[in-house]
Amino acid sequence: MISRKIILTFPQALLDKPIVYKLIKDYNLIFNILQAKITPDEEGIMILEIKGASRDYNAGISYLKNLGIDIRPLDQKIIWNERKCTHCGLCVDICPTQALSFKRPQMKIEFDKRKCIACELCLRICPVKAIEIQQ
Amino acid sequence: MKTISEINKKIKQGKVVVVNAEEIIDIVEQKGSKKAAEEIDVVTTATFAPMCSSGAFLNLKQPKPKIKIQKVWLNDIELYAGLAAADLYLGASQLPEGDPLNKIYPGEFRYGGGHLIEDLVTGKEITLRATGYGTDCYPRRELNQKVKLKDFNDAILVNPRNCYQNYNAAVNLSSKTIYTYMGVLKPNLGNIAYCSAGQLSPLLNDPFCRTIGIGTRIFLAGGIGYVFGAGTQSNANVKRKKEVPVSPSLTLRVNGDLKQMNKKWLRGASFVGYGATLIVGIGIPIPILDEKMIKCTAIKDKDIYTQVVDYSRDYPYGEEKSLAEVHPVKSAKGGIRRGGLFNRVNYKQLKNDSVVIADKKVPAVSLSSYYKAKEIANILKNWIEEKKFFLTEAVEKI
Numbered sequence: 217m218i219s220r221k222i223i224l225t226f227p228q229a230l231l232d233k234p235i236v237y238k239l240i241k242d243y244n245l246i247f248n249i250l251q252a253k254i255t256p257d258e259e260g261i262m263i264l265e266i267k268g269a270s271r272d273y274n275a276g277i278s279y280l281k282n283l284g285i286d287i288r289p290l291d292q293k294i295i296w297n298e299r300k301c302t303h304c305g306l307c308v309d310i311c312p313t314q315a316l317s318f319k320r321p322q323m324k325i326e327f328d329k330r331k332c333i334a335c336e337l338c339l340r341i342c343p344v345k346a347i348e349i350q351q
Numbered sequence: 352m353k354t355i356s357e358i359n360k361k362i363k364q365g366k367v368v369v370v371n372a373e374e375i376i377d378i379v380e381q382k383g384s385k386k387a388a389e390e391i392d393v394v395t396t397a398t399f400a401p402m403c404s405s406g407a408f409l410n411l412k413q414p415k416p417k418i419k420i421q422k423v424w425l426n427d428i429e430l431y432a433g434l435a436a437a438d439l440y441l442g443a444s445q446l447p448e449g450d451p452l453n454k455i456y457p458g459e460f461r462y463g464g465g466h467l468i469e470d471l472v473t474g475k476e477i478t479l480r481a482t483g484y485g486t487d488c489y490p491r492r493e494l495n496q497k498v499k500l501k502d503f504n505d506a507i508l509v510n511p512r513n514c515y516q517n518y519n520a521a522v523n524l525s526s527k528t529i530y531t532y533m534g535v536l537k538p539n540l541g542n543i544a545y546c547s548a549g550q551l552s553p554l555l556n557d558p559f560c561r562t563i564g565i566g567t568r569i570f571l572a573g574g575i576g577y578v579f580g581a582g583t584q585s586n587a588n589v590k591r592k593k594e595v596p597v598s599p600s601l602t603l604r605v606n607g608d609l610k611q612m613n614k615k616w617l618r619g620a621s622f623v624g625y626g627a628t629l630i631v632g633i634g635i636p637i638p639i640l641d642e643k644m645i646k647c648t649a650i651k652d653k654d655i656y657t658q659v660v661d662y663s664r665d666y667p668y669g670e671e672k673s674l675a676e677v678h679p680v681k682s683a684k685g686g687i688r689r690g691g692l693f694n695r696v697n698y699k700q701l702k703n704d705s706v707v708i709a710d711k712k713v714p715a716v717s718l719s720s721y722y723k724a725k726e727i728a729n730i731l732k733n734w735i736e737e738k739k740f741f742l743t744e745a746v747e748k749i
Contacts, residue, residue, distance in 0.1 A: 305717035343620035
């Protein structure tokens with residue numbers, strides 16, 4: 217069993233295809249949609265957490281790639297810039313998955329990108345803009 | 352008993368013993384205050400937090416021909432120019448012309464006076480635009496040029512109110528999210544925001560300002576600064592618990608040469624829906640004159656309480672009060688017990704992730720950086736040990 221968080225970018229031509237349905241039915245994968253943005257006549261972005269047997273996962277990913285979908289791991293999307301961070305702690309409360317947390321007793325901010333779901337709530341809260349998004 | 356000049360002599364001889372305000376806690380616990388007061392000479396305290404009442408006086412090198420500046424903008428941020436020809440004051444909370452402010456609520460306030468101060472200290476190029484009305488001695492009427500910090504004869508950080516001795520913990524009792532200078536406060540007591548370095552905070556380690564006064568030399572944003580008086584809104588007449596105020600109390604007025612400072616300790620900051628400000632790093636040494644002084648510096652987070660204030664109604668409408676005192680309930684014995692479900696909270700609880708107020712577990716949010724404050728306290732400690740920083744006797748009490 218493996219579990220991965222990925223970002224899918226769909227070309228316009230694929231927007232009306234039931235791709236996610238195929239992932240469940242033909243590849244037996246379990247998934248959780250963390251974010252989906254589809255703008256008509258443009259492109260679609262979907263952030264998924266996919267779980268399944270490693271063989272099924274790889275087959276499913278090949279299927280998506282063959283369709284022309286761009287796949288990137290989610291942990292490259294949100295960047296915590298430690299050099300800019302003042303370790304104040306405003307982001308800790310807003311982060312829904314505790315990806316941003318305090319290391320106690322030092323009260324030092326730590327970012328666990330595996331827990332991040334790229335909800336972007338921290339972006340506007342951070343007073344010094346130490347959290348950035350990779351487009 | 353030790354005097355400040357004796358401590359300075361020890362600094363010169365390389366014999367001084369300095370610890371930070373966190374380390375002193377265990378030392379006093381293990382050795383006892385009497386022995387510790389004999390061994391330790393200085394305790395360093397610090398804070399690194401948003402301090403809106405900050406700004407800088409700048410004196411521009413005159414162009415040829417000269418100008419008596421009437422209006423001036425740096426990166427579209429207006430500075431106050433109602434002083435002599437080329438003296439300007441830049442406020443940390445000033446916003447650029449054309450900023451959408453809170454028109455699209457909550458506003459972002461991505462750039463303000465604090466960011467401009469940070470850019471100046473970083474050595475970045477700034478766009479200057481100034482107008483004058485022209486006089487016989489200052490004929491120029493317009494000036495447009497790129498400037499850097501070096502193009503100013505003088506740049507002095509002048510902060511009317513910094514370093515609050517304790518501060519409110521803010522909550523929101525309403526049913527909608529509010530955007531404040533204490534951060535985003537979630538509805539129905541959804542979180543509690545605090546802003547103090549607690550046991551590291553300068554004025555909490557010298558609660559009656561026995562050693563900190565006018566003329567005290569300090570670490571100010573990476574350079575040398577001085578306390579030049581009590582800050583605005585400074586108030587010694589507050590409720591205390593074991594000598595420590597439980598609400599905002601004393602403040603300091605500080606200044607220093609901006610050209611000596613480091614961008615690491617002066618950071619522009621944006622508060623969603625509220626505005627822009629400046630995060631300032633301040634470190635203050637406390638001379639251990641006697642056992643009484645060391646006891647003050649051994650204060651722990653768990654002994655520093657603060658009041659919880661509602662920022663949805665009480666604070667904005669000028670009825671700021673501790674929630675512990677406005678919700679009286681009957682005690683078991685039948686008398687009225689103040690406090691009810693609300694209570695004061697201490698910094699140990701606040702730093703521990705969440706506090707229980709009104710029978711609810713409330714997540715705590717901090718604005719002040721304890722981690723960075725400790726870094727400042729340690730830098731100041733090194734400066735003293737390396738004979739780069741000597742203590743001063745206050746010329747006047749505050």
